[in-house]
Amino acid sequence: MRRWLSRSFFRQVSVVLLVFSVISVSAYAIHNYYELRRQWNDAIQSQASDVTNLIALIVADDLRYGKTFSLWNKLKSFQEKGEHNQKGALFRFREITVLDSLGTTAGSTNPAGHPLLQPYGAVTATQTDGADSISRIAPIEFGGEKIGSVAILFDITPFKKFLWVHLRDLGVYLFAVTVASVAIGLVLAGWITYPLSSIQDALPLMGSGNIFLSSFDQRQDEYGRLARAIESADKRIHDDAMQIRMHRDTLEETVRLRTNELAASNKELEAFSYSVSHDLRAPLRAIDGFSQALIEDYGNKLDETAAFYLQRVRSGAQKMGSLIDDLLQLSRVTRIEMKYAKADLSAMAEKITHDFMTEEPGREARITIAPSLIAYGDAGLLQIMLQNLLSNAWKYTGKKSPSVIEFGSFAQNDEQVFFIRDNGAGFDMRYISKLFGAFQRLHTEEEFPGTGIGLATVQRIVNRHGGRIWAEGKPGEGSCFYFVLPQAAA
Amino acid sequence: MSSKIILLVEDNPDDRILTVRALKQHNISNQIQEVKDGQEALDYLFGEGEYAGRDTSIQPQIILLDLKLPRVDGLEVLQRIRADSRTRRLPVVILTSSNEQQDRVSSYDLGANSYVRKPVDFNEFIEAARQLGMYWLMLNEAPDD
Numbered sequence: 321m322r323r324w325l326s327r328s329f330f331r332q333v334s335v336v337l338l339v340f341s342v343i344s345v346s347a348y349a350i351h352n353y354y355e356l357r358r359q360w361n362d363a364i365q366s367q368a369s370d371v372t373n374l375i376a377l378i379v380a381d382d383l384r385y386g387k388t389f390s391l392w393n394k395l396k397s398f399q400e401k402g403e404h405n406q407k408g409a410l411f412r413f414r415e416i417t418v419l420d421s422l423g424t425t426a427g428s429t430n431p432a433g434h435p436l437l438q439p440y441g442a443v444t445a446t447q448t449d450g451a452d453s454i455s456r457i458a459p460i461e462f463g464g465e466k467i468g469s470v471a472i473l474f475d476i477t478p479f480k481k482f483l484w485v486h487l488r489d490l491g492v493y494l495f496a497v498t499v500a501s502v503a504i505g506l507v508l509a510g511w512i513t514y515p516l517s518s519i520q521d522a523l524p525l526m527g528s529g530n531i532f533l534s535s536f537d538q539r540q541d542e543y544g545r546l547a548r549a550i551e552s553a554d555k556r557i558h559d560d561a562m563q564i565r566m567h568r569d570t571l572e573e574t575v576r577l578r579t580n581e582l583a584a585s586n587k588e589l590e591a592f593s594y595s596v597s598h599d600l601r602a603p604l605r606a607i608d609g610f611s612q613a614l615i616e617d618y619g620n621k622l623d624e625t626a627a628f629y630l631q632r633v634r635s636g637a638q639k640m641g642s643l644i645d646d647l648l649q650l651s652r653v654t655r656i657e658m659k660y661a662k663a664d665l666s667a668m669a670e671k672i673t674h675d676f677m678t679e680e681p682g683r684e685a686r687i688t689i690a691p692s693l694i695a696y697g698d699a700g701l702l703q704i705m706l707q708n709l710l711s712n713a714w715k716y717t718g719k720k721s722p723s724v725i726e727f728g729s730f731a732q733n734d735e736q737v738f739f740i741r742d743n744g745a746g747f748d749m750r751y752i753s754k755l756f757g758a759f760q761r762l763h764t765e766e767e768f769p770g771t772g773i774g775l776a777t778v779q780r781i782v783n784r785h786g787g788r789i790w791a792e793g794k795p796g797e798g799s800c801f802y803f804v805l806p807q808a809a810a
Numbered sequence: 811m812s813s814k815i816i817l818l819v820e821d822n823p824d825d826r827i828l829t830v831r832a833l834k835q836h837n838i839s840n841q842i843q844e845v846k847d848g849q850e851a852l853d854y855l856f857g858e859g860e861y862a863g864r865d866t867s868i869q870p871q872i873i874l875l876d877l878k879l880p881r882v883d884g885l886e887v888l889q890r891i892r893a894d895s896r897t898r899r900l901p902v903v904i905l906t907s908s909n910e911q912q913d914r915v916s917s918y919d920l921g922a923n924s925y926v927r928k929p930v931d932f933n934e935f936i937e938a939a940r941q942l943g944m945y946w947l948m949l950n951e952a953p954d955d
């Protein structure tokens with residue numbers, strides 16, 4: 321079937337037509353031939369019997385009236401009559417024999433000068449039909465008594481010849497009809513398929529705006545409509561493509577400009593934060609360092625208040641140092657290039673909390689971390705995020721004994737929600753909107769020290785991963801921070 | 811032959827004073843050669859410019875190198891030290907206030923032996939200097955050349 325369909329439509333139609341017309345025409349011809357032969361054969365058979373009976377009657381008449389064999393003239397006229405008869409012409413008399421009642425030949429005819437009657441010799445009553453002859457016997461009755469019989473041998477070679485000619489004519493007819501129908505079919509198929517190929521030739525130009533099927537302009541038929549539909553589709557696609565190209569070009573230009581701007585401002589930012597970390601720190605280092613030198617080298621010359629003031633100077637400088645660090649981290653978190661990979665949050669949290677406990681070995685704390693909490697994201701950023709969230713939990717449970725901190729997760733709406741819960745100072749939900757803002761704090765410096773940049777950093781990290789973070793808290797009872805990170809390959 | 815010179819490359823006078831004080835306080839009695847920028851450091855090491863005629867077979871036992879310096883910056887100084895056969899094997903410790911990962915990576919790439927961020931907390935700084943003294947001045951003998 322596939323091979324068949326791989327031919328052109330034109331060839332498919334031609335082959336179908338050829339096969340169909342050969343089969344139908346030959347079926348008709350074969351049927352026609354056999355039917356004709358059967359009908360005419362029947363007719364010849366019955367006519368032969370009629371003719372034999374008639375001759376038997378004539379012979380009986382002749383006998384009755386004492387005429388001797390006026391038969392020949394009759395026969396002659398009969399023969400002539402037969403020649404005018406369409407069916408009669410299909411056979412000839414070959415031999416007529418008159419037999420007496422004993423079966424001996426009463427007289428045999430072979431009238432000289434008559435071309436149709438050929439000498440045939442003795443014929444017996446039992447003679448049967450041959451390949452090109454039929455024999456008939458009829459009784460001659462006289463006074464109700466059978467006195468003899470007439471035996472006639474008919475020559476049917478004209479009939480055979482007629483059949484053969486008819487068969488030949490049928491063959492010619494079959495051939496002619498086949499040729500004609502195939503020719504007509506091919507012309508028709510060509511008529512249908514030729515416009516298709518000129519339309520097909522135009523299709524590769526689709527979208528160029530250059531398709532003009534002008535030879536179809538006058539046609540109102542399916543082809544005309546198809547050609548016009550293709551022309552207008554071509555124009556529309558061309559116009560759309562032009563528009564899209566224009567949009568794309570301007571878009572590309574805009575993107576290029578913005579990218580350059582962004583790269584420039586990123587570079588500026590980088591230079592800025594570099595000099596912040598380097599230059600802003602130098603004077604602080606001097607303030608802190610020389611205060612320290614004063615305390616150490618001239619401590620004995622300072623009174624207690626002076627020493628206290630110097631201590632305040634130092635802690636101020638140190639506080640500003642950590643502020644600079646936090647600010648830098650906040651900006652780095654935004655700029656850093658992310659490398660996505662699987663990250664084991666449980667392992668990170670274990671390590672972070674382990675460090676807390678070694679720093680404050682005396683503190684009573686119950687820390688539970690669910691095993692194999694896996695997220696997909698930038699390991700460095702996720703580390704900073706956990707560091708901030710867990711250090712908050714650690715810091716704000718500092719006045720509780722024991723501190724209870726839990727890191728786990730649960731499934732909700734096809735998402736894995738991570739949470740870090742503590743039993744610490746908590747916070748008032750009225751101020752929730754300030755929680756994630758930079759430099760926003762819900763506790764005083766005296767209660768809990770801090771700069772208020774940790775959660776702002778956390779939120780930026782979660783945002784950069786395309787995730788969400790939210791929190792719940794109750795003053796004096798504790799708080800819980802929830803976050804969701806998109807799954808891998810999502 | 812090993813000298814006992816420490817070359818301190820630092821443009822900030824406060825940091826120079828505090829560094830020298832920290833080293834002294836921790837009983838590091840080596841001669842400390844102070845230079846104010848990268849160009850002067852290179853001149854000193856290779857006996858050029860104002861140090862023309864210096865015996866360059868005598869090289870410092872350790873170089874404390876700031877990264878952000880006027881004229882020739884610290885990374886370039888490091889690169890030149892590592893490119894010259896006379897100074898290739900000198901231990902170089904990067905001293906900087908910069909916290910940028912990029913600086914750390916490039917200074918290790920260029921062959922820094924250690925990296926100490928100048929901490930604001932002076933005690934931390936002393937600890938860093940003490941470790942430097944421990945590892946580079948007291949325990950390790952610089953390879954003879």
Ligand SMILES: Nc1ncnc2c1ncn2[C@@H]1O[C@H](COP(=O)(O)OP(=O)(O)OP(=O)(O)O)[C@@H](O)[C@H]1O
Pocket residue numbers: 646708712713716742744745746747755760761762763769770771772773774775776793798799
């Ligand atoms: N686990 C917590 N329990 C109670 N309050 C919290 C908790 N985490 C954060 N907060 C509140 O949110 C505020 C902002 O937190 P954030 O981490 O940004 O700043 P910080 O901890 O004060 O300072 P730092 O920048 O040093 O982290 C905190 O000041 C505190 O009031």
Ligand SMILES: [Mg+2]
Pocket residue numbers: 708711712770774775
């Ligand atoms: Mg915090």
